[in-house]
Amino acid sequence: MRVKDFSKIDLVFKSTLKLIKSQGIAGITMSKIAKESSLATGTLYIYFKNKEELINALYHKIEKDASARFVSGFNPELPFKQCLKTVWVNYLKHRINFHEESIFMEQYYYSSYITLAQKQLAEEMKKPVYDIINRGKEEGFITKKIESEMLFSAMIGFIRELADEHTENRYMMINNRIDQAFELSWKMITN
Amino acid sequence: MRVKDFSKIDLVFKSTLKLIKSQGIAGITMSKIAKESSLATGTLYIYFKNKEELINALYHKIEKDASARFVSGFNPELPFKQCLKTVWVNYLKHRINFHEESIFMEQYYYSSYITLAQKQLAEEMKKPVYDIINRGKEEGFITKKIESEMLFSAMIGFIRELADEHTENRYMMINNRIDQAFELSWKMITN
């Protein structure tokens, strides 16, 4: 018997993401996904119950991968500022290098596919950043007078905007701009 | 001869936005828009050449309205900080009060509806903010060492994130938080 080939799942994810990039989440159809993956439409239904589950599975996979990237190269032994910069830069680079995925996630977030449970899960992705902010407060780098949510928003919003400008080729994130941007963030959140 | 009833256009826009809010841009159909507007589908085609043009027209209308809101209450005679705060708060409030519109605009931006010309037009919406930043540089409030794009991203990204958190009921933008957030932005961009 031919055995289930789970590598097909990754292939389908890749094709779907490519299609979403070029035509938006509204533009994808099962037959386009099948064709882009060089599979028969029926085959998609062996690996995914239906279109909705395919989209959901893609969302979960991307979320999982993204979480892993945020903490890559992170070493809590290092001094606080270095730790923060690692996560800060990881987040910026993730959003630049995986822009398709980021766009998909945002479209998904405001689509009828998402469920409440999934929204809550998405919240958990923020935890590493909050952890850093709290460490900064404990170590006295960050003022305790400002709520973490606000500091979080200031950093994350900045990063997101920079990444989008970069991706749209309006303002490229070359290395010294990255450093400068981080210092700006640092200046804002520190005493 | 009856004349084209332009109030219908607003009605259609309102219905479409309502539908996009609840079902995402992928979920809208011409017949849903017609029903929500209490019109016949054929009538939609009197006012809009096709679905794409309807969506595009909606985008333009929203963009125009938004631009107007950004400068509401703006008086260049006032001192710089007050001017900046007016625009800053306008932008935040716009994004909170017209969240549906903001979501639509972002979904639209990454859909196959948008054209290059429209992307360029969207850029022009940023002009009032850039104008303020430049005035700040001239008046010596804002350091000239940092590029305006970066300062822009820091402010706009922060505002966007705050507004989204508010809309998702995670971190509400009560008045003193607005003031605090603005001061944070001010601290970052000023010398």
Add this chain to the structure above:
Amino acid sequence: MRVKDFSKIDLVFKSTLKLIKSQGIAGITMSKIAKESSLATGTLYIYFKNKEELINALYHKIEKDASARFVSGFNPELPFKQCLKTVWVNYLKHRINFHEESIFMEQYYYSSYITLAQKQLAEEMKKPVYDIINRGKEEGFITKKIESEMLFSAMIGFIRELADEHTENRYMMINNRIDQAFELSWKMITN
């Protein structure tokens, strides 16, 4: 505005019946019905919510028409035997002349389309025959010792079998055979 053309419903019924005759209830598809009716598939969905409702509506229509035919030419003023013969012959002729319909109704009865309510409705079609049997009992023609259900089964089963034999060209229901068959039924149910 083009106005809903309810004659299309009869056209669809006719086409569907024709298809069921040649391919069985299992063989019908919406696109076959559309093609046979010279309509677009979408048009079918203007008049019927879905395939199931189309089939159900056809069943109801046939049932209604059949009921009308059973009592055609029936005059309760006439002597009992003549009354019985009218209904008896009506039933036989109905089953011969509307054999397609009869076959459809039986296939429908044992399909997953039918509901309990519809089964009960089908029972009511038997009422005219039971009424006659009861009159026969009251007027002393039919023995009261035998339950009406049994007398009903004897007559109806006989008729059904004769009609089927006729339709399959195995034993044709020419006039004197009809008379003879009725006399056989009469002999059985009378004292």
Add this chain to the structure above:
Amino acid sequence: MRVKDFSKIDLVFKSTLKLIKSQGIAGITMSKIAKESSLATGTLYIYFKNKEELINALYHKIEKDASARFVSGFNPELPFKQCLKTVWVNYLKHRINFHEESIFMEQYYYSSYITLAQKQLAEEMKKPVYDIINRGKEEGFITKKIESEMLFSAMIGFIRELADEHTENRYMMINNRIDQAFELSWKMITN
């Protein structure tokens, strides 16, 4: 080499019949049959060339079994009335106890599966009853003035109707009703 496991064929027949009972002949699919039989779909194609042949084989098997049941307990040495009653009751009980099979056979008869040859074969099943009728005519019990087809229809139709009423729980075939019904048949066909 493993050898074709013919017990699987019976298993498949049983499963198919069960499915047809609950969902009608239109509702069966190869994968449902496979699942109900705890087999792989591919395995079905080892035993049956395709779906049509599976259905046809089932028809033949049922027909064969039915024929055997009709003459069970039949002893031509016994007096005519007893012989007739044996066959008559066998037929009734068959139709009650194997109602699923009977329903299948009728749906099959008016489906696109059946061929002319099979229709002719089905005719042969009637032979035992015709044989009895002819013996009755020779022995003087049954009038020769009435064609055997008509007598056959009268008996078979009656039986079929009684069995259906029983199966639908409308008129149960308890023993004294069976006797009474046979006597009614007997009265009709005898002089």
Add this chain to the structure above:
DNA sequence: CATGAATGAGCATTCATTCAT
């Protein structure tokens, strides 16, 4: 202008059948 019936291409999904293991 306004209507909504009519159209048919296109969609998500199913299913008989094949085939690699």
Add this chain to the structure above:
DNA sequence: CATGAATGAATGCTCATTCAT
């Protein structure tokens, strides 16, 4: 033989668009 993954034509149904009224 047995399996069930793979196929792709076919199905029920939707939807943007047209058109007769």
